[in-house]
Amino acid sequence: MPDLAFDIAHMLAGSLVLVSFMMIYQDRLSALLNTFALQALLLAAAVGWQAYIQGASHLYASAGIALVFKAIIVPWALHKMIQRLGIHREVETVVGVVPTMLAGMGLVALSILLMLQLTETAESALAREDLAFSLSVILLGMLMMVTRRNAVSQVVGFMSLENGLILATTGAQGMPFVVEISVAFSVLIAMIVIGVFLFRIRERFDSVDTEAIEHFRGEKRS
Amino acid sequence: MIGAGLTIVGLLLVLSLAAAVLPNGPKSPVVVYGASTALCSVLATIGFAVLAASADPVGLILPIGLPWLGAHFRIDGLSAFFLLLLGIGGAAASLYAIGYGRHEHEPHRTLPFYPGFLGAMAVVILSDDAFTFLLSWEVMSLLSWALVLTHHRAEDTRQAGYLYLVMAGFGTMVLLLAFGLMAGSGGSYDFAAIRETGRNEMLAAAVLMLMLLGAGSKAGLMPMHVWLPVAHPAAPSHVSALMSGVMTKVAIYGFVRVVFDLLGPLPWWASPVVIVAGALTAVIGILFAINDGDGKRVLAWSTIENVGIIFAGLGLAVAFRANAMPGLAALAMTAALIHAMNHMLFKSLLFMVAGAVLNATGRRDLDALGGLIHRMPVTAALALVGVTAISALPPLNGFVSEWLMFQSVLQSPQLAQPGLQFLVPAAGGVLALTAALAATAFVRFFGVIFLGRARSDPAAAASEVDRWSLGAMAGLAALCILAGVLPGLLIDFVGPAVEIASGDRLVSQTSNAWFTLVPLPQIDSSYSGFLVMAFVAIVGGGAAWTVHRIASRGVRRGPAWDCGFPNADPITQYGAGSFAQPIRRSFGPVVAARETVFMPPPGDPSAARHAASTTDLAWRHLYTPLIALVGALATRANSLQFLTIRRYLSLVFGTLILLLVGLATWN
Numbered sequence: 012m013p014d015l016a017f018d019i020a021h022m023l024a025g026s027l028v029l030v031s032f033m034m035i036y037q038d039r040l041s042a043l044l045n046t047f048a049l050q051a052l053l054l055a056a057a058v059g060w061q062a063y064i065q066g067a068s069h070l071y072a073s074a075g076i077a078l079v080f081k082a083i084i085v086p087w088a089l090h091k092m093i094q095r096l097g098i099h100r101e102v103e104t105v106v107g108v109v110p111t112m113l114a115g116m117g118l119v120a121l122s123i124l125l126m127l128q129l130t131e132t133a134e135s136a137l138a139r140e141d142l143a144f145s146l147s148v149i150l151l152g153m154l155m156m157v158t159r160r161n162a163v164s165q166v167v168g169f170m171s172l173e174n175g176l177i178l179a180t181t182g183a184q185g186m187p188f189v190v191e192i193s194v195a196f197s198v199l200i201a202m203i204v205i206g207v208f209l210f211r212i213r214e215r216f217d218s219v220d221t222e223a224i225e226h227f228r229g230e231k232r233s
Numbered sequence: 234m235i236g237a238g239l240t241i242v243g244l245l246l247v248l249s250l251a252a253a254v255l256p257n258g259p260k261s262p263v264v265v266y267g268a269s270t271a272l273c274s275v276l277a278t279i280g281f282a283v284l285a286a287s288a289d290p291v292g293l294i295l296p297i298g299l300p301w302l303g304a305h306f307r308i309d310g311l312s313a314f315f316l317l318l319l320g321i322g323g324a325a326a327s328l329y330a331i332g333y334g335r336h337e338h339e340p341h342r343t344l345p346f347y348p349g350f351l352g353a354m355a356v357v358i359l360s361d362d363a364f365t366f367l368l369s370w371e372v373m374s375l376l377s378w379a380l381v382l383t384h385h386r387a388e389d390t391r392q393a394g395y396l397y398l399v400m401a402g403f404g405t406m407v408l409l410l411a412f413g414l415m416a417g418s419g420g421s422y423d424f425a426a427i428r429e430t431g432r433n434e435m436l437a438a439a440v441l442m443l444m445l446l447g448a449g450s451k452a453g454l455m456p457m458h459v460w461l462p463v464a465h466p467a468a469p470s471h472v473s474a475l476m477s478g479v480m481t482k483v484a485i486y487g488f489v490r491v492v493f494d495l496l497g498p499l500p501w502w503a504s505p506v507v508i509v510a511g512a513l514t515a516v517i518g519i520l521f522a523i524n525d526g527d528g529k530r531v532l533a534w535s536t537i538e539n540v541g542i543i544f545a546g547l548g549l550a551v552a553f554r555a556n557a558m559p560g561l562a563a564l565a566m567t568a569a570l571i572h573a574m575n576h577m578l579f580k581s582l583l584f585m586v587a588g589a590v591l592n593a594t595g596r597r598d599l600d601a602l603g604g605l606i607h608r609m610p611v612t613a614a615l616a617l618v619g620v621t622a623i624s625a626l627p628p629l630n631g632f633v634s635e636w637l638m639f640q641s642v643l644q645s646p647q648l649a650q651p652g653l654q655f656l657v658p659a660a661g662g663v664l665a666l667t668a669a670l671a672a673t674a675f676v677r678f679f680g681v682i683f684l685g686r687a688r689s690d691p692a693a694a695a696s697e698v699d700r701w702s703l704g705a706m707a708g709l710a711a712l713c714i715l716a717g718v719l720p721g722l723l724i725d726f727v728g729p730a731v732e733i734a735s736g737d738r739l740v741s742q743t744s745n746a747w748f749t750l751v752p753l754p755q756i757d758s759s760y761s762g763f764l765v766m767a768f769v770a771i772v773g774g775g776a777a778w779t780v781h782r783i784a785s786r787g788v789r790r791g792p793a794w795d796c797g798f799p800n801a802d803p804i805t806q807y808g809a810g811s812f813a814q815p816i817r818r819s820f821g822p823v824v825a826a827r828e829t830v831f832m833p834p835p836g837d838p839s840a841a842r843h844a845a846s847t848t849d850l851a852w853r854h855l856y857t858p859l860i861a862l863v864g865a866l867a868t869r870a871n872s873l874q875f876l877t878i879r880r881y882l883s884l885v886f887g888t889l890i891l892l893l894v895g896l897a898t899w900n
Contacts (some may be wrong), residue, residue, distance in 0.1 A: 118890070121890070121897060122893070150890075153886045153889070156882050
C-alpha cells in the first residue's frame with residue numbers, strides 16, 4: 012500500500028511538470044489559461060493526496076484553496092480580462108517552441124540532478140522526488156516568464172511558478188499551514204495588482220505587450 | 234587609568250560639540266585650543282604613568298555600541314606608549330594653534346573638528362574590540378578629512394579632500410576584511426577572543442597583507458601614499474603637524490596591535506613583503522621630498538619616508554620573531570617604536586616651522602623664501618634642531634632610532650633563511666641611502682628657507698611669530714634633544730610596549746655609564762648620545778670662545794663672496810631646484826623626471842626657459858589605469874539601466890540557473 016501511495020503522489024507531481032511543458036508550447040492565451048487551470052487542478056489533487064497519505068488535515072484546506080482560487084477564480088478572472096482586452100486570440104512567443112522545450116528539458120534535468128544530489132541524506136524518497144519536481148515546475152514557470160512578452164502570460168508563468176512552491180511546501184512534512192496560506196494569498200493579491208496594472212498599461216499604450224513600454228521609453232534596442 | 238583616559242576622550246568630544254553649537258567669538262579659538270592642550274597633557278600623563286609603573290593591562294566595557302558586544306576598552310603598555318605619543322603631539326599642536334589659530338580666517342571650520350579628531354585617535358588607541366576600533370578609525374578619518382577641507386575654497390584642497398576620502402574609505406574597507414578574516418566564521422570581535430583564536434599561517438599572512446594595505450594606506454605606505462602629499466599640506470599647519478606626526482602613528486599602532494599582538498605566529502616568508510615595501514617607500518618618498526618645491530609638501534613626502542623606515546623595522550621584527558629570536562625582534566621593534574616617537578617630535582616641529590614661515594610670509598613655495606634666519610632667528614634655531622634630528626645626525630634623537638635600526642639589520646646573518654640573509658642587508662643599504670638623501674633634502678629645506686637672501690618681498694619683510702607658537706616649537710625641540718642625549722630612558726620606557734609586540738624587551742639601559750646604549754650586551758656595539766653631545770658642546774663652545782677671545786670680540790658684517798659674479802639679484806642664488814638637480818638627474822627614472830629647455834629662436838629677444846617636473850609612477854602605472862578601468866566598466870554597466878522587464882527577468886533567471894549549475898557541478 013505505501014508503494015501505491017508513493018506512486019500516485021509521484022504521478023501527480025510528474026503530471027504537474029508535464030502540464031508545465033504543455034504551458035510552454037501554448038501560444039494562444041485562452042488555451043494557456045485552460046492549461047493553467049488544469050495545472051492548478053492537478054496541484055489540488057496532489058496536495059489532497061499528500062493530505063491523505065500524511066494524515067494532515069490542514070493540507071485539505073491547502074488543496075481547497077488551490078482548487079477554488081487557482082483552478083477556478085484566477086483562470087476565470089484572467090479569461091474575463093483577456094476578453095475585455097480583446098487579446099484572447101493573440102499568438103505570441105519571443106523564442107521558438109522547440110528551443111524553449113529543449114531549454115525546459117535541460118532545466119528539468121538540472122533540477123532532478125541537483126535535488127537528488129543535495130537531499131541524499133533526506134529520510135523519505137517521496138520528499139526528494141517532490142522537491143525535484145517542484146523545482147522543475149518553478150524553473151519552467153520562470154522560463155515561461157522570460158520567453159513571453161505578453162503581460163498576461165507572464166502573470167500565468169508567475170502563478171505556475173507559485174504552484175511549484177506550493178508543491179514543495181506540501182511535500183515537506185511539517186510545513187506550517189500559515190506559510191501556505193500566506194503564499195497563496197500573496198499570489199492572489201499579486202494577481203489583482205498585476206491585473207489592475209494590465210488595464211493601466213492597456214489604457215496608456217493600447218497594448219499589453221511589454222515591448223510597447225520599451226518603445227514608449229524611447230530606448231528600443233532590439 | 235582607563236577610566237581617566239576615557240573621561241578625557243569624552244571631554245574632547247564634548248569640546249567638539251560645544252565648539253560646533255556655541256556661538257563663535259574672537260576668544261573661542263583660544264578656549265578650544267587651550268582646553269585641547271590641557272586635555273592632551275593629561276592623556277600624555279596617563280600614558281606616562283602606565284609606562285612608568287609598568288602597570289598591568291586594565292580593561293573596561295561600556296554598554297554602548299553594538300548591543301551584544303558593548304564597547305571594550307583596554308590600556309596596556311603598547312597603547313600607553315602611543316597614548317603618550319598622541320598626548321605630546323596633541324598638546325604641542327594645540328599650544329601652537331593658540332597662536333597660529335589667530336591667523337585663520339574661518340576658525341569655525343577648524344574648531345568643531347579639532348578636539349574630536351584628537352579624541353577619535355585616542356579611542357582608536359584605547360579600543361579593545363574590532364567594532365570600536367573600526368568605528369573610531371573611521372571617525373578619525375572623517376574628522377581629519379573635514380580638517381583638510383578647512384581651506385575648501387581652493388580647488389587643489391577640494392581635490393585633495395576627495396582623494397583622501399576615497400583612500401580612507403578603501404583603507405577602512407580593507408581593515409574590515411582583515412578583522413572579518415581574523416574573527417573567522419564563528420568568531421567574536423573583541424580583541425581578547427581574537428587573540429585566543431588559532432589560525433593557520435596562510436590566513437595569518439593574508440591578514441598581514443590586508444593590514445599592510447589598510448593601515449598602510451593611512452600611514453602613507455607606497456603605493457597607497459598618493460593622498461598624503463596632497464592632503465597633509467592642504468590642512469592648516471597645526472593640523473598638518475597632527476596628521477603627519479600623530480595620525481600616521483595611530484595607523485602604525487593599528488598595524489602593530491593587529492599583526493604583532495592579535496594575529497599570532499606569522500610565517501617568515503611574510504616578512505620580505507613588509508621589509509621591501511618599507512625600504513622602497515622610504516627611498517622613493519625622500520627622492521620626491523628632494524624634488525618638491527613646496528615646503529609643506531617636502532615635509533609630507535618626508536613623512537612617507539619615515540613611515541617606510543618604521544615599516545622596514547616592523548618587517549625585521551616579523552622576520553626575527555618567525556625565527557624564534559625574540560631578543561632581536563625586540564631590538565627591531567624598539568627601533569621602530571622609538572622612530573615613531575622621534576618622527577612625531579621632529580615632524581610636528583618642522584610642520585610648525587613651515588606654518589610659522591607661512592604665517593610670516595604667506596608663501597609655501599621654497600623659491601619665494603630665503604634669508605629668514607635674520608628675520609626669524611628663534612624659529613630658525615628651532616628649525617635647525619628639527620632638520621638635524623630628521624637628518625639622523627648625532628647627537629639628536631633621529632640618529633638613535635636609525636642606529637638601532639641598523640643594529641638590527643646587522644644581526645640579519647643570524648636569520649635561518651638564505652633569502653632573508655641577502656634581502657635584509659640590501660634593505661639596510663637602501664635605508665642608508667635614504668638617510669643620506671634625507672640629509673640632502675633637509676639641508677635644502679633649511680638652506681633655501683633660512684639662509685641666503687630673501688627671494689621675494691614678503692620674505693624680506695617677515696617678522697618673528699608669536700610666543701605661543703615659539704613655545705610649542707621650543708618644547709618639541711627640547712624633547713628632540715632630550716631623547717637624543719638620554720635615549721636609554723626612552724628605550725626603557727618603551728620596554729612594556731615592545732614586550733607586548735615582540736615577546737621580549739631590551740635590557741635596561743639606564744644603568745650604563747655615561748648614558749651609553751648597549752642594546753645587545755653579547756655584541757660589543759654602543760653609542761652614547763650624551764658623550765657626543767658633550768663633545769660637540771665642548772669643542773664647538775670652546776672653538777667659539779677661543780675665536781672670540783683671541784681673535785676679536787666684534788661682529789662684522791661684510792659683503793658675501795659673489796663667486797666672481799657681481800649680480801646682486803637674489804634670484805641668482807642657488808635655489809630649491811638647483812639643490813634638487815643632481816639628485817633628479819641621478820635618480821631620474823625613479824621619479825620620472827623630465828626637464829625641458831626652451832630656447833627662443835635666433836633674433837627673438839625673449840628669455841630662455843627651463844622647466845623640470847617629476848611624476849609619481851604610482852599614478853602613472855597604478856591609479857590612472859585603475860581609474861580608466863573603473864570608468865570603462867561603469868560605462869559598460871550603464872546600459873543595464875535601460876532594459877525591459879523581460880530582460881531583467883532573464884538576467885535573474887540566468888543567474889539562478891548559473892548558480893544552480895555551479896551547485897550541481899560543485900558537489
